[in-house]
Amino acid sequence: MRLSQLVGKRFKERPAEATLESHALLLRGGYARQVANGIYSLLPPGLRVIHKIERIVREEMDRIGGQEVLMPVVMPRELWEESGRYQGVGAELLRFKDRADHDMVLAMTHEEGVVHLCRNEISSYLQLPFMVYQLQTKFRDEPRSRGGLIRVREFTMKDAYSFHTSHQDLEHYYVECYRAYQRIFARAGIPEVVAVESDTGMMGGKVAHEFILLTEIGEDTIVTCDSCRYLANQEVAHGRIAGFREEANALDKVHTSGKKTIEEVAAFLGVPTSHTAKVVFYDKDNEGKLVVAVIRGDRDVNESKLSKIIQAQPVPATDAHIHAAGAEPGYASPMGLVADKVRIVVDHTVAAASNLVTGANEADYHYTNFNLERDLPGVTTVDIAAIADGDGCPQCEGKIVLQRGIEVGNIFQLGTKYSAAMKMQYADEEGKLQTPIMGCYGIGIGRMMSSVMEVRRDKFGPVWPISIAPWQVHINALKLGEDPVREVAESLYTSLQALGVEAIYDDRNQSPGVQFADADLLGVPFRIIVSPRNLDEKQLEWKRRDTGESGKLDLKGAAETIRGWVQEALTSFEAAALATIQM
Numbered sequence: 001m002r003l004s005q006l007v008g009k010r011f012k013e014r015p016a017e018a019t020l021e022s023h024a025l026l027l028r029g030g031y032a033r034q035v036a037n038g039i040y041s042l043l044p045p046g047l048r049v050i051h052k053i054e055r056i057v058r059e060e061m062d063r064i065g066g067q068e069v070l071m072p073v074v075m076p077r078e079l080w081e082e083s084g085r086y087q088g089v090g091a092e093l094l095r096f097k098d099r100a101d102h103d104m105v106l107a108m109t110h111e112e113g114v115v116h117l118c119r120n121e122i123s124s125y126l127q128l129p130f131m132v133y134q135l136q137t138k139f140r141d142e143p144r145s146r147g148g149l150i151r152v153r154e155f156t157m158k159d160a161y162s163f164h165t166s167h168q169d170l171e172h173y174y175v176e177c178y179r180a181y182q183r184i185f186a187r188a189g190i191p192e193v194v195a196v197e198s199d200t201g202m203m204g205g206k207v208a209h210e211f212i213l214l215t216e217i218g219e220d221t222i223v224t225c226d227s228c229r230y231l232a233n234q235e236v237a238h239g240r241i242a243g244f245r246e247e248a249n250a251l252d253k254v255h256t257s258g259k260k261t262i263e264e265v266a267a268f269l270g271v272p273t274s275h276t277a278k279v280v281f282y283d284k285d286n287e288g289k290l291v292v293a294v295i296r297g298d299r300d301v302n303e304s305k306l307s308k309i310i311q312a313q314p315v316p317a318t319d320a321h322i323h324a325a326g327a328e329p330g331y332a333s334p335m336g337l338v339a340d341k342v343r344i345v346v347d348h349t350v351a352a353a354s355n356l357v358t359g360a361n362e363a364d365y366h367y368t369n370f371n372l373e374r375d376l377p378g379v380t381t382v383d384i385a386a387i388a389d390g391d392g393c394p395q396c397e398g399k400i401v402l403q404r405g406i407e408v409g410n411i412f413q414l415g416t417k418y419s420a421a422m423k424m425q426y427a428d429e430e431g432k433l434q435t436p437i438m439g440c441y442g443i444g445i446g447r448m449m450s451s452v453m454e455v456r457r458d459k460f461g462p463v464w465p466i467s468i469a470p471w472q473v474h475i476n477a478l479k480l481g482e483d484p485v486r487e488v489a490e491s492l493y494t495s496l497q498a499l500g501v502e503a504i505y506d507d508r509n510q511s512p513g514v515q516f517a518d519a520d521l522l523g524v525p526f527r528i529i530v531s532p533r534n535l536d537e538k539q540l541e542w543k544r545r546d547t548g549e550s551g552k553l554d555l556k557g558a559a560e561t562i563r564g565w566v567q568e569a570l571t572s573f574e575a576a577a578l579a580t581i582q583m
């Protein structure tokens with residue numbers, strides 16, 4: 001590629017709309033341009049990186065027996081009704097009508113598509129297990145897109161789906177896929193990605209892992225331990241929260257006029273917020289009852305944990321519903337509610353504490369000395385607490401440390417949610433019809449590019465790992481007008497191409513400052529500088545973008561020498577990357 005011809009401007013100023021460094025570099029380096037909120041076009045350098053990531057992904061999917069397919073982005077409503085997701089998924093699923101007035105959707109994942117594709121092709125257990133995958137555009141109408149390609153509405157995803165005759169077989173394959181993911185992230189230059197046990201959310205299923213790149217700019221919170229290798233998503237992490245037990249004092253109703261919040265009441269009564277029981281109302285559980293979540297006043301309810309218990313999405317309740325259950329907002333208590341209208345969910349922290357302050361379900365009054373066992377007998381407590389820094393690790397005596405990360409991939413043991421709903425069946429050895437058990441496995445390709453950019457950069461631009469760099473060699477020709485610079489640079493460029501080396505050649509006769517700033521923004525690992533001074537000594541200058549090393553090489557046989565370096569760098573990069581994987 002000649003830089004004079006490359007489509008896409010590079011520029012110095014940080015764009016005002018860029019929230020993350022990688023977002024700024026994506027725009028400054030001419031990798032991508034925003035078309036609409038969360039919708040981007042890719043320019044050649046960006047697409048070249050994407051293609052290389054896709055190649056690694058394909059190789060690793062093929063290695064574990066994947067078969068590449070391609071399913072459409074536009075799908076009829078009927079398929080999504082079969083799975084129940086046409087109604088079940090909210091506004092992030094884009095619904096529209098075609099000219100014949102048929103309801104259509106833009107696929108945001110392809111479970112429906114893949115079951116539709118495979119249910120007519122598979123009839124016998126002899127055809128199982130198998131895995132199909134695709135690299136395809138998806139659309140998810142995110143309310144908050146951000147950070148360049150980190151969170152977008154239209155994106156390319158690698159999604160894979162496996163089908164099995166037994167759970168055991170799925171679990172075995174799940175591990176293979178897990179390892180394939182480790183290889184993918186390592187080969188793409190982010191070996192520090194960790195696998196975290198996660199919530200299965202709207203996908204359904206039982207076991208799931210998210211692959212997280214730990215970085216401060218991430219929007220996911222990851223639970224880690226300061227002493228062991230414990231890792232979990234906030235939604236599934238169960239930390240140990242220290243309690244306090246003392247002798248129970250008699251319940252006492254106290255006047256707390258106008259003190260509605262936990263902080264106000266605690267300050268008014270002169271107790272720490274940990275000595276209060278907080279009541280949070282949600283509308284409503286799977287039986288339509290008002291959800292009364294009770295937790296120690298210094299802790300917060302984790303709504304993902306709660307949603308699994310109440311089998312519904314927790315939504316803040318209206319005052320009317322709260323009153324109908326006999327409660328008083330601001331002065332609420334789990335005691336004295338209309339029993340058949342409420343579902344009381346009490347966190348372990350309340351049982352592990354004594355003499356708490358709680359409401360009296362009467363305006364301007366609270367109780368002191370609430371003791372769960374005595375005052376609300378027979379309640380089984382559960383874990384609905386949001387985990388916090390300093391909680392006890394569930395696996396050792398260490399302390400929880402919360403870290404930020406970007407989710408770059410995920411794997412799910414789906415089970416039969418989609419295959420059963422969409423009536424996919426095969427005949428087993430006895431000829432009996434069975435439903436295949438599924439796994440699904442996703443990687444966001446664009447997000448992965450942005451993630452690498454976020455953690456592999458310096459203040460001048462991205463420092464691409466050689467495995468996914470847009471080009472391998474960047475030729476800078478200084479003083480192109482002076483003989484024989486142009487001739488040498490042109491000849492080197494042509495020879496490298498002939499040898500199969502991916503080269504970008506700055507043929508613009510710009511100042512070294514302009515050329516090097518652009519080279520930094522393109523982040524190519526090897527830089528070769530052709531200048532009159534070095535040519536006098538029949539030499540070229542070289543510089544590594546990643547290591548900062550530099551030196552000279554003989555002009556004679558330069559293209560072959562450089563090809564050797566590139567090949568050696570590719571091989572050693574991959575070996576080093578794979579060596580970092582912890583099994």
Ligand SMILES: [Zn+2]
Pocket residue numbers: 225226227228229230393394395396397398399
């Ligand atoms: Zn630990």
